[in-house]
Amino acid sequence: MTALHTLPIPRIPATATTHEHAWLIESRHPTSEGTVLYVRCAECATRRVDLQPHPHTPPGALSAELAPLTQSARRAS
Numbered sequence: 134m135t136a137l138h139t140l141p142i143p144r145i146p147a148t149a150t151t152h153e154h155a156w157l158i159e160s161r162h163p164t165s166e167g168t169v170l171y172v173r174c175a176e177c178a179t180r181r182v183d184l185q186p187h188p189h190t191p192p193g194a195l196s197a198e199l200a201p202l203t204q205s206a207r208r209a210s
């Protein structure tokens with residue numbers, strides 16, 4: 134007898150450690166130090182502030198990654 138139980142697809146919570154963030158620039162602000170970029174991950178909504186010293190150099194992280202507050206979204210299933 135074969136039990137054709139379909140295994141549930143493991144739901145991996147979207148946290149900072151489970152994927153590579155896909156940063157989207159929400160806003161940019163030119164400063165004397167370069168362009169400050171406010172970015173947000175399209176997948177998990179983690180935010181970060183980057184600084185791009187020159188237009189032709191890649192931006193670097195200026196702040197830590199700020200995870201979104203999801204306390205109300207947590208539900209045991």
Ligand SMILES: [Zn+2]
Nearest residue numbers: 154174176177
């Ligand atoms: Zn992310």
